[in-house]
Amino acid sequence: WADTATTKWVNTPEAARKAVRELLPYEPDLIKAFADGWRYGFSADNTSMDVDTLSALVDEAHKNDLKVVTHTVTVERGKVAARAKVDVIVHSLQDRPVDQETIDLMLASGTAYAPTLAVYEPVKPGQSPPDSLDNPRFVQSNAKFQYALQNVKAFHDAGILIALGTDAGMPGTLHGFSTLHEMELMVQAGLTPVEALMVGTANSARAMGVLDDRGTIEVGKRADLVLLDGAPWTNIADVRKTERVFIDGRQVVGPGTALPQANAMMTLPATPAQALIDDFEGEAGRTRLDTLRVQDTDGGMDRSVLISLVAPEPDGDKALRLSARMSVKDDPHAGVILPLSRGSLEPVDARAFEGLSFALRGDGGEYKVMVRTVGGWWQAEVKAGPEWATFRTPFADLQPAANWRGDQTPWTGADLLEVQFGGGRGAGEALWLEVDDVSFY
Structure with missing residues (x-):
């Protein structure tokens, strides 16, 4: 919220439309609306964006060919996001089991769902569990995570498009690694390995409107490829066995690849x-x-x-x-x-x-x-x-x-x-x- 040039506070439809227009010179790839105001279902709802404001934001963005994703973490706010016709709900609805009304609204609006399970896992890979499993914070986190797993399976089974996100950069949620782990958590939630692979490739490209350019291996599409030494369609953990990586058809990881010296640097040169x-x-x-x-x-x-x-x-x-x-x-x-x-x-x-x-x-x-x-x-x-x-x-x-x-x-x-x-x-x-x-x- 420090950069007021690209981060806007809005609380009326008029302000939302104006904010979207002010962002256009920056040529954004998408607009993310923090529509829940730091809420996770356990504090007063006094900062959330109302449906009229969010609807105006989405409408103005769509007029300019921009996708809108929302930070949405409760079932009731998920209904608001769907009514506003947002493109993707980012983060899990995790305060209770999702109901049929929410599913119907999301299906009607074409809203996709990226649950970012990796950021909500109570004990992340490499971490130790709390000294007491009765710790109130851990009990609460574990309960929310179980709702998150349950809800992504319910949405998937209902035919809602599931996409992959991680909120990487948050504590214990490492860039790259968490993307692979997210597919493992999808399988833990009940998706098959093949379905999890689809979530991490074609589904995400479809959710962002770029499936004609990437997301599947087809003639004429971007040659961004990851080659794995395994069979992740039967064992999802094999997504970690990277053998080679190609970007635009050029090998950047794998045998014989000379990595740029800058890859080993923690910062740009002073x-x-x-x-x-x-x-x-x-x-x-x-x-x-x-x-x-x-x-x-x-x-x-x-x-x-x-x-x-x-x-x-x-x-x-x-x-x-x-x-x-x-x-x-x-x-x-x-x-x-x-x-x-x-x-x-x-x-x-x-x-x-x-x-x-x-x-x-x-x-x-x-x-x-x-x-x-x-x-x-x-x-x-x-x-x-x-x-x-x-x-x-x-x-x-x-x-x-x-x-x-x-x-x-x-x-x-x-x-x-x-x-x-x-x-x-x-x-x-x-x-x-x-x-x-x-x-x-």
């Missing part, structure tokens, strides 16, 4: 950092590095509301202004990210510099200056009053961010990705801040 990051005098919405500024707030059902804009100062100079109302939760926050490369994908090497220089003014409270590296977030706190002041924060003063999840690697200065300015206040309180002349020194 480029030298430029001194000026942003003085807010350039193209609207973009830093002086020609990267897109993005807003960042806390997550969950209640989120801090942030407005940021570049506005002129009395002297004619421009500065970035932030105003936020904090969400009602522990440790709310809001800020603006200045990516050091497009998409924050290419690290920059700032070892030629000593730290960050910037001008601030604000409400007199403490603010966080944060730097994200490949290994994690680093931060320092500064206090800014209503008068402009110039600050210099040496890299040596940055400390690992307390809320960083994962292995925090030592600071090197050679792998910087983003700079962020923001802060937090008490639940429901307001914050304001102005930033200018951000650079390395």
Whole structure:
């Protein structure tokens, strides 16, 4: 939700149509609607998208030849998605057994179903079960997973098109591996190995409207092929026995294949950092590095509301202004990210510099200056009053961010990705801040 250029909040049909039109210049492959608002059937339904809004979103997308998939995880919300004629329900309906009404609605609308079983498996491959099988969270996860298995079989038997997705990237849900495991879980749910293979190939291509290009081995179609040393049509576990892979007819995995050296690299090569990051005098919405500024707030059902804009100062100079109302939760926050490369994908090497220089003014409270590296977030706190002041924060003063999840690697200065300015206040309180002349020194 940080990238407001391609992530939109909508709660009316008019807003949904406008949002779809705003996405068209980005040439998306599909639109995903988070129609359930972080719900899994056990919390109040106060953030879900209503059927009129979702229907308008789908209609506008279809007018522009775009498929719509929805994050949908409860049976009642599945009915809403089907009534809105979404193309694919992504994630499992897992709060109870699916009923005939839902099946009928999905059949009538042609809605396909991609249950992403791999992300919901209570104990994923390589993980250990909890110390106590009576752990309430585990009991709940296991119950939902059993509903997920039961429902995908019910949908399949009813003639609803089943497609393959995984939500890979979530904890314990590895890219690539989880795709293969998803087919194994389909068999665990009651599909035959042949049916699971169809789900992972032709069915998914059909669900996304690209079956004329891929999904089956036919003359004139894309030559993307995986050759297996086994018989997965009888033993689905043989999908793991990859022998060769071809993309567009060219072998990229298998005997004799020379893989690119970049395949062994964890990140793109770093480029030298430029001194000026942003003085807010350039193209609207973009830093002086020609990267897109993005807003960042806390997550969950209640989120801090942030407005940021570049506005002129009395002297004619421009500065970035932030105003936020904090969400009602522990440790709310809001800020603006200045990516050091497009998409924050290419690290920059700032070892030629000593730290960050910037001008601030604000409400007199403490603010966080944060730097994200490949290994994690680093931060320092500064206090800014209503008068402009110039600050210099040496890299040596940055400390690992307390809320960083994962292995925090030592600071090197050679792998910087983003700079962020923001802060937090008490639940429901307001914050304001102005930033200018951000650079390395």
